[in-house]
Amino acid sequence: MSIDVDLARSLTPGTQHVVHLNNAGSALPPQPVIDAVSTFLQREATIGGYEAEAEALGELERVYDSIAGMIGAHRDEVAIVESATAAWNAAFTSIPFAAGDRILTGRTEYASNAINLLLAAERYGVEIVVVDDDDHGQISVDGLRDAIDERTRLIALTHVATSGGLVNPAAAVGRLARDAGVLFLLDACQSVGQRVLDVEKLHCDMLSATGRKFLRAPRGTGFLYVRHAILDHLHPAQLDLRSATWTGPDSYDVTSTARRFEEWESSKALQLGLGAAVEHAMSWGLENIAERTTGLAVRLRRMLAELPGVSVHDKGVDMCGIVTFSLGGAAAPDLKSVLTSEGINTSVAAFTSAQYDFPRRGLEQVVRASPHYYNTEAEVHRLVDVVASLAEVSA
Numbered sequence: 323m324s325i326d327v328d329l330a331r332s333l334t335p336g337t338q339h340v341v342h343l344n345n346a347g348s349a350l351p352p353q354p355v356i357d358a359v360s361t362f363l364q365r366e367a368t369i370g371g372y373e374a375e376a377e378a379l380g381e382l383e384r385v386y387d388s389i390a391g392m393i394g395a396h397r398d399e400v401a402i403v404e405s406a407t408a409a410w411n412a413a414f415t416s417i418p419f420a421a422g423d424r425i426l427t428g429r430t431e432y433a434s435n436a437i438n439l440l441l442a443a444e445r446y447g448v449e450i451v452v453v454d455d456d457d458h459g460q461i462s463v464d465g466l467r468d469a470i471d472e473r474t475r476l477i478a479l480t481h482v483a484t485s486g487g488l489v490n491p492a493a494a495v496g497r498l499a500r501d502a503g504v505l506f507l508l509d510a511c512q513s514v515g516q517r518v519l520d521v522e523k524l525h526c527d528m529l530s531a532t533g534r535k536f537l538r539a540p541r542g543t544g545f546l547y548v549r550h551a552i553l554d555h556l557h558p559a560q561l562d563l564r565s566a567t568w569t570g571p572d573s574y575d576v577t578s579t580a581r582r583f584e585e586w587e588s589s590k591a592l593q594l595g596l597g598a599a600v601e602h603a604m605s606w607g608l609e610n611i612a613e614r615t616t617g618l619a620v621r622l623r624r625m626l627a628e629l630p631g632v633s634v635h636d637k638g639v640d641m642c643g644i645v646t647f648s649l650g651g652a653a654a655p656d657l658k659s660v661l662t663s664e665g666i667n668t669s670v671a672a673f674t675s676a677q678y679d680f681p682r683r684g685l686e687q688v689v690r691a692s693p694h695y696y697n698t699e700a701e702v703h704r705l706v707d708v709v710a711s712l713a714e715v716s717a
Contacts, residue, residue: 324610324614325606325610325611325614325695327614327695327696327698330352330606330695330696331696331698333352333353333354333602334350334351334352334353334696335350335353335356336350336351337350337696340665340666340667341665341666341667341697341701341704341705342667342694342697343666343667343668343691343692343693343697343701343702343705344667344668344669344690344691344692345516345535345536345538345643345692345693345694346484346512346535346536346643346644346669346690346692347535347667347669347690347692348534348535348541349515349534349535349536349537349538349694350538350696351538351539351540351595351599352538352599352602354598354599354601354602355538355539355540355595355598355599355602356595357598358591358594358595358597358598359540359591359592359594359595360591362374362378362590362591362594363591365377365378366590366591371590374590375590378590378594381594381597382590382593382594382597384597385402385593385594385596385597385600386400386402388597388600388601388604389402389545389596389597389600391604392514392519392600392603392604392608393514393519393520393521393529393547394519394520394521394522394523395521395547396550398550398578398579398580398581399521399547399548399549399550399553399579399580400545400546400547400580401545401546401547401548401580401581401582401583401584402543402544402545402584402588402593402596403544403545403546403583403584403585403588404542404543404544404588404589404592405532405542405543405544406509406510406511406530406531406532406544407434407530407544408544409530409531409532409544409545409546409583410434410435410438410507410509410530410546411434411438412546412558412559412583413507413528413530413546413548413556413583414435414438414442414476414478414507415438415558415559416556416557416558416559416583417475417476417505417556418557419442419446419448419475420446420447420448421446421447421448422447422448422449422473423446423448423449423473423474423475423476424448424449424450424451424469424471424473424474424475425439425442425448425449425450425451425474425475425476425477425478426451426453426466426469426470426474426476426477426478426504427439427450427451427452427453427477427478427479427678428452428453428455428460428461428479428480428490428678429452429453429454429455429461429678429679429682430461430480430483430484430485430486430488430490430676430678430679431452431478431479431480431509431678432480432484432509432511432675433484433674433675433676433677435478435480435509436677436678439478448475449473451469452678453465453466453469455637458637458638458639459488459637459638460488460489460490460491460637460638460639460640461479461490461491461495463491463494463495463498466495466498467498470498470502470504474502474504475504475505476504476505476506476507477495477498477499477504477505477506477507478507478509479492479495479506479507479508479509480508480509480511480512481508481509481510481511481512481513481517482510482511482512482513482516482517482642482644483512483644483676483679484511484512484644484671484675484676485646485671485675485676485679485680485688485690486635486636486637486638486644486646486671486688486690487619487623487636487637487638487641487642487643487644487645487646488636488637488638488640488641489513489517489638489640489641489642490638491639491640492508492524492526493523493524493525496508496524496525496526497525499525499527500525505527505528505552506525506526506527506528507526507527507528507529507530508524508526508528508529508530509529509530510529510530510531511530511531511532511535512535512536512642512644513531513536513642514531514532514535514536514537515535515536515537515538515599515603515611516536516611516612516615516642516643516694517608517612517642518608518609518612519608521547521549526547526549527548527549527552528546528547528548528549528552529546529547530544530545530546530547531544531545531546531547532544533545533592533595533596533599536611536615536643536692536694537596537599537600537603538599538602538603538694539592539595539596539598539599539600540592540595540596540599542589542592543592543593543595543596543599545596546580546583547580548580548583553578553579553580553582558576558582558583561574561576561582562585562586563586564577564581564584564585564586565577565581565582565583565584565585566582606695610695611694611695612642614695615642615643615693615694615695616641616642616643618643618693618694618697618699618702619641619642619643619644619645619692619693620641621699621702622645622691622693622702622705622706623636623641623645625702625703625706626645626647626706626709629706629709629710629713630713631649631650631651631713632647632648632649632650632709632713633647633648633649633650634646634647635647635648635683635685635688643692643693643694644690644691644692645690645691645692645693646671646688646689646690646691647688647689647691647709648685648687648688648689649689649709649712649713652712653687654670654671654672654686654687654688654689655670655687657689657709657712658670658689660708660712661689661705661708661709664704664708666701666704666705666708668689668690668691668692668705669689669690669692670687670688670689670690671687671688671689671690672686672687673685673686673687691705
């Protein structure tokens with residue numbers, strides 16, 4: 323089944339107002355998501371927050387089933403949190419590191435993750451090893467294999483780079499980690515919602531994801547997957563009455579499921595929005611979404627590369643719906659501003675979010691355009707036309 327783009331757009335009110343090519347930042351939510359959030363908020367206002375939650379308990383529980391079904395997990399392996407960073411941090415800080423442990427990562431590791439890797443090095447004396455890319459610009463699986471030793475505690479990898487279209491070979495990394503008995507934490511922030519994800523095929527022990535990007539959920543939503551077999555080997559850095567039970571004056575029991583990584587206070591409206599977004603994506607078929615999104619990105623890369631003075635910076639064997647480019651003589655923020663003035667949403671990826679990668683490639687800032695399945699070919703052409711006009715001026 324192919325994507326019915328007209329139907330997808332009719333269910334996306336924002337498409338009537340803007341050319342939104344910033345889905346790697348925050349996608350336009352579809353009407354079912356808007357309805358799920360607003361309906362619950364209205365119910366809270368009418369009967370009270372606790373009462374509305376109790377009334378919607380069945381719907382809230384089904385969100386776990388929806389997420390689990392999307393990624394091939396069991397519902398007890400899913401925790402719902404407020405962001406991908408919260409999910410990643412909850413998993414990472416639960417690992418009992420010791421001085422001398424080694425953490426292996428790649429050159430496209432996300433800024434928030436990298437900062438916490440450095441923080442762990444300061445706090446615990448762990449060693450951070452950045453594995454080089456292969457000839458295609460993705461993490462070298464051979465290099466990773468050579469780097470693993472008896473002190474290696476964790477492999478932390480970003481699946482899809484926030485600063486480009488690269489898709490790292492996560493499944494190959496996962497198989498390597500599993501064979502070596504090393505924990506594997508996968509950041510799927512940019513891949514969930516635009517790629518087919520199966521935690522069993524990825525061989526990951528933990529997976530963090532956001533709702534707001536290609537999944538099209540509200541901001542302030544995310545989730546964490548933790549493989550059941552390792553749950554009891556992880557120790558959450560903080561607990562409350564959601565993640566544990568106070569069993570006596572001097573005792574407590576930690577929740578046996580991945581909900582040990584949740585907190586009691588959370589937005590139930592946003593959680594229902596997250597569930598609606600997952601169901602909406604699944605109704606289109608993630609294979610169909612991936613095909614359409616990647617196809618639009620391929621078209622955009624090809625047309626931009628043909629423009630004089632324009633450089634496309636994406637790398638890797640497998641590339642997705644994120645396109646990064648620059649125009650000689652034009653600063654990326656200025657180029658983005660021009661596109662914004664033309665009603666086209668994009669974003670800027672800067673070296674401050676890609677310290678392991680951009681400086682080595684001589685890059686400081688690039689424009690990031692990220693189409694999704696509800697975008698049209700005409701919208702992609704519109705962006706190219708604006709950049710072409712600027713290229714003519716710069717020539």
